Amino acid sequence: MKPTTLPIKNMASILPASNTSMRSDRNTYVGKSFVHVKNPYLDSMDEDVLYHLDLGTKTHNLPEMFGDVKFVCVGGSPNRMKAFALFMHKELRLADSEEDIKDICAGTDRYCMYKIGPVLSISHGMGIPSISIMLHELIKLLYHARCSDVTIIRIGTSGGIGIAPGSVVITDEAVDSFFKPRFEQVILDNIVTRSTELDKELAEELFNCSKEISTFPTVIGHTMCTYDFYEGQGRLDGALCSFSREKGLDYLKRAYNAGIRNIEMESTVFAAMCRLCGLKAAVVCVTLLNRLECDQINSPHDVLVEYQKRPQLLISKFIKQRLGLCDQTS
Template sequence: MDMAENTNQNGMSSATVGKSGLLDLKNEHVKDMEEDVLYHLALSDKTHDLKDMFHDVKFVCFGGSTSRMKQLAEYMVDKLHYKLPAGHTLSNIAGSSDRYVLYKVGPVLSVSHGMGIPSLSILFHEVVKLLYHAGCKDVTFFRLGTSGGLGLEPGTVVISDSVVDGLLRPYMEMVTLGTLVQYPALFDPILCQELMDISADFDFPTVTGKTMCTYDFYEGQARLDGAFCDYSEDDKMAFLKQLYDKGVRNIEMESLCFAAMAHRGGIKCAVLCCTLLDRLKGDQLTSSHELMNEWGTRPQKIVAEYICKTLGIE
C-alpha cells in the first residue's frame, strides 16, 4: 500500500528547519547515539570537531564527478577571494574515503555524489547529518550536473522548475519496512527565479523546465544503444516527443531524490544541469571532451554568481 508523506498547508515537509534556521534531523536515534560515524565521508562527530570545521557553511554544491567538484572548489577560491592558510593547499576533507570528495571554501562545500539515486541518497544523508552536528543554519543546496536535453541546443543550462520520475510522477518512491513510501519532490520557486535572473549575465543559453529523473542511463532513458533494447526507434521517438510535449526539457539520474530529500528536510534547493546533447537527435555523446568540460562549468558559473551576490562579494 502506498503511503504519502504528510505535508503542511505551505507544502513544506513535516521535517523542516526550525524558526532559527537551524537544521533539525527529526531523527531521535541519531541524537541519542554516542558517536555518529559518517562512514562514506570518513568523518565522525566523536573523532572530529564538526562544529569547528563546518559551522559557517551556508551553501552545499553537489555534483556527480569528483574532478568537477574539485574544479568548482578551485573556482570558488577565486570567486570568494578566499585565502588558504599559509602552507596549505585545497584538500579533500573526505580523503580517507574512496567514495566521495568533500572540499570546503569558506561557507561553501563542494561534494561529489557519484552517479544515480542510490549513490546520491547515501551522501545526502551524511551531509545533512554533518550540517546538523556542525550547528549550521539557513543552508542552501545546489545540484550541478550534466544531462541529456530535449529540443535544446547542446550546452544549454536547464534550471529545473519541477521533476518527475520515469512514469512522470512528481515524487520519489522508496520501500521502508516493507511499505512503499512516496516523498514529494519540490524546488524553491523563488530560488529558481533568482538563478534564472542571474543567468542573463552570461552568454550561454539557460532555460527553466521540467526534468525527468530515471534509475537507468540506457533503457530508462529510451536509448537504443544499450546492451539490451526491446523497443523500436519509432517507439523511442514517440516517447521522447511525448515528454517534450509535457514540458520535459532534460533527463538525468539524481534530481528526483535530491529534490525529495531536500524538501523532506525543509532545505532550500535547486538543480542546474547543462545539456550535452539533444536526445531528439541522437543517443551518443559525440562532442569533444574539451567542449563538454566547458559546458559542464556553466551551472557552476551561475551558482557561484548567486553565492557571491548573496554574500555581497564582487
C-alpha cells in the same frame, strides 16, 4: 581541519549564532532556519559515524569545521567538484592558497569534499543510490554542525530534450519516468511516496542571475530523473533494448510536451530528501546533447569540458551575489 574564512567585513553577518541562543528543540535559533533530521534515534546515539564521508561526531568537531557553511554544491564527478572548489576559491578571493584546499573525505574512496569559506563542494557519484547515501550523511553533518540558512544546489550534466546542447536547465520540478513529481522509496516492504517539490523562489533567483550571462542559454523546465542511463532513458545504444526506435522517440516527445527539458539520474531523491530536512534546494544542469536528435554523446572533449563549466559560472555568480560580492570578478 580549520574552516576557511572570507576576508570581508560582512562575513560575520552570515555566521551561526552562539550556541547559548539555541532553543530546546535544537532545530531552530530565533530568526534562523536550521537543518533538521527526521530520525528520532539520532540524539540517543553515543556517536554518529558518517562512514562514507570519513567523519564522525566523536572524531571531529563538526560545528567548528562546518558551522559557517551556507552553500552546499553537489555533483557527480570528484574531479568536477574539485575543479569547482578551486574555481570558487578564485571567485571569492580567499586569503589562503590553493594548496590549502584538501579533500576532507580523503580517508574514503566513495566521495570527495572541499570547503571554501562558506561553500562546501561535494561529489555524489552516479545515480539515486549513490547520491542518497551521500545526502543522508551530508544532512546529518549539517545537523550536527548546527548549520543555519543553508542553500544546497546540485550542479551536473544531463541529456537535453528539444533544446540545444550546452543549454543550462534550472529545474522547477523534478519528475519520475511517468512524468510525475514524486520519488518512490522502498522502505522495508513498503513503497513510500515523497514529494519532489523544489524551492521556486530559489529557482527564480538563479534564473535572474542567468540573465546577466550572455555566453550560453538558460531555461527553466522540468527535469526527469531515471534509474538508468540506457533503456530507462529510451536509448537504443545499450547492451539491451526492448523497444522500437519509434516508441523511444514517441516517449521523448511526450516528455517534451509534458514540460521536461532534460534527463538525469539524481534529482527526485535530491529534491525529496532536501525538502524533508528543511534545505532550500535547486538543480542546475547543462545539457550535453539533444535526445530528440541522437543517443550518444559525441561532442569533442574540449567542448564538453566547456559545457560542464557553465553551471559552475552561474552558481558562482549566485553565491557572490548572496554574499554581496557581485561587483568582484576573478
